[in-house]
Amino acid sequence: MARRRTLRPEEQEIWAAVARTATPMHPGRQLFLKEVDTPRNAVPLHPEAPEPRGHTHPRLPLFHLGEKSRSATRLDLVPTPSEALSAAPLQMDAKTHGKMTRGKLTPEARIDLHGLTLSEAHPELIRFILNAQSDGARLVLVITGKGRRGEDIGPIPQRMGVLRHQVPQWLRMPPLGQAVLQVSEAHLKHGGSGAYYVYLRRR
Known part of the structure; x- marks a missing residue:
């Protein structure tokens, strides 16, 4: 099992710079990423961290596992x-x-x-x-x-x-x-x- 070690000052600066560019998964929570057990080496992720450069993907709305789709639009890959x-x-x-x-x-x-x-x-x-x-x-x-639609017994819908x-x-x-x-x-x-x-x- 690898031993944990404390971060050197230059490593802490690099880690803090990387952490500032991260987007929190749960905004509003104060998160800590720890490299060692001592709290003084914990690097906080700011909940309002700026978006990384080049980030153009829209955010997905929050959802819970098992909930129904909110979109009623049906996507058919093959046209009629x-x-x-x-x-x-x-x-x-x-x-x-x-x-x-x-x-x-x-x-x-x-x-x-x-x-x-x-x-x-x-x-x-x-x-x-x-x-x-x-x-x-x-x-x-x-x-x-x-x-006419026949008996559909397979996982793929019949045409x-x-x-x-x-x-x-x-x-x-x-x-x-x-x-x-x-x-x-x-x-x-x-x-x-x-x-x-x-x-x-x-x-």
Whole structure:
């Protein structure tokens, strides 16, 4: 076990300078950091010590272990499909896009993927989109359904509507990316958030 020793005068000066730059965890209390057992060598930390230089981080509010969060804001790292599509750049004519999102345009073809698994829906979607483009169609409707929440037994929350999240990604990837000009959430008259308008490029 190492022996304790008293601080030399120059060490006390250095320690006092360091202690003055420390921020107390409990303001208002007089704290002592002791290097030895004798109280004469105790160096007080002033409760109103100045902030260290370069300290720009905001202080966190006081809290107690076990208390509920005071913020009601929910932070989602992944945006919803409608948020992601709304933030996507506009590739088609703005006037036509406005008519499409207001439900003023009638889809020329539609496919209903509701109830299919991912492995079943992907090839069906590829076949439908490429055939529609070959036939000269411009606006088609892809119905995915809104999905339903299954039994949640794991520590990670389950995402509701797997197809609704996956279809926009498939439409951006090969081989469909070259055929698709714009994807938008459908109007309520055509299925709302459970369906997508897909505007195709001309061949």
